[in-house]
Every structure is written in C-alpha cells, then in structure tokens.
C-alpha cells in the first residue's frame with residue numbers, strides 16, 4: 001500500500017538561524033586580531049589572501065565557517081567586504097556568480113550543476129570537503 005506521506009523536504013536555513021550560530025561560535029570573536037587584519041587592501045585575490053593570512057588561518061578552525069560564508073553571500077551589501085568564511089572578497093564574488101539568484105548553498109538549494117561549480121570553487125579557494 002502506497003503511503004500518503006511525502007518524504008520530508010529540507011527547508012532553506014533561515015538567516016536568523018545562521019546568524020545565531022555564527023554569533024555563538026565565531027572563532028574571530030575572541031581572536032585578538034586587529035580589525036584591520038580582516039580587511040585586505042588588495043583587490044587581487046592572491047595578494048589579498050597574503051594580507052589576510054592570519055585571519056584566514058583563524059577561519060580554517062572556525063566551526064561556523066560555512067554559515068559565515070553563506071551569510072556573506074546572502075547579504076552582499078555587507079558581505080562583500082573583508083574576510084568571511086575564510087575567503088577574500090574576490091573569491092566570494094566569484095562564488096556568488098556561480099549560484100542561482102536567491103539560492104544559498106549552505107541550505108543545499110543550489111541545483112546540481114551549481115553545487116558542483118561551487119564545490120570546485122571552494123576547493124580552489126582552499127576549503128576541504130568536511131567543511132561543507
């Protein structure tokens with residue numbers, strides 16, 4: 001007998017939930033770094049990564065790196081500046097262009113082609129698969 005129950009469909013992760021997680025677990029909150037260390041001056045990605053290397057190293061140990069990155073992509077007006085999720089602005093901008101409009105990747109709402117492109121871009125930017 002067929003069930004009338006549809007398989008549960010995971011909903012998108014809300015902004016509120018993402019912010020709550022980031023506020024609670026952000027490694028940068030007690031990093032002791034100068035705020036300027038989170039804002040590379042250079043536009044060129046490789047140089048920007050060098051300028052922000054200390055901050056990026058902190059992000060690599062952060063439990064909410066994915067959530068942080070997603071918030072930057074969702075709220076681009078503020079998310080385009082500085083280091084978010086261990087990525088410099090140019091890397092995030094490239095990532096953002098790969099995503100369908102209005103869709104995040106943390107909530108896994110991007111299509112399969114978009115998800116594959118995002119995975120490649122994250123790998124190129126130094127992410128490891130366990131962080132997604």
Ligand code: SF4
Pocket residue numbers: 022025026027028029058059060062063064065066068069083084085086
């Ligand atoms: S990923 Fe980096 S910028 Fe984002 S909350 Fe964690 S430490 Fe802070």
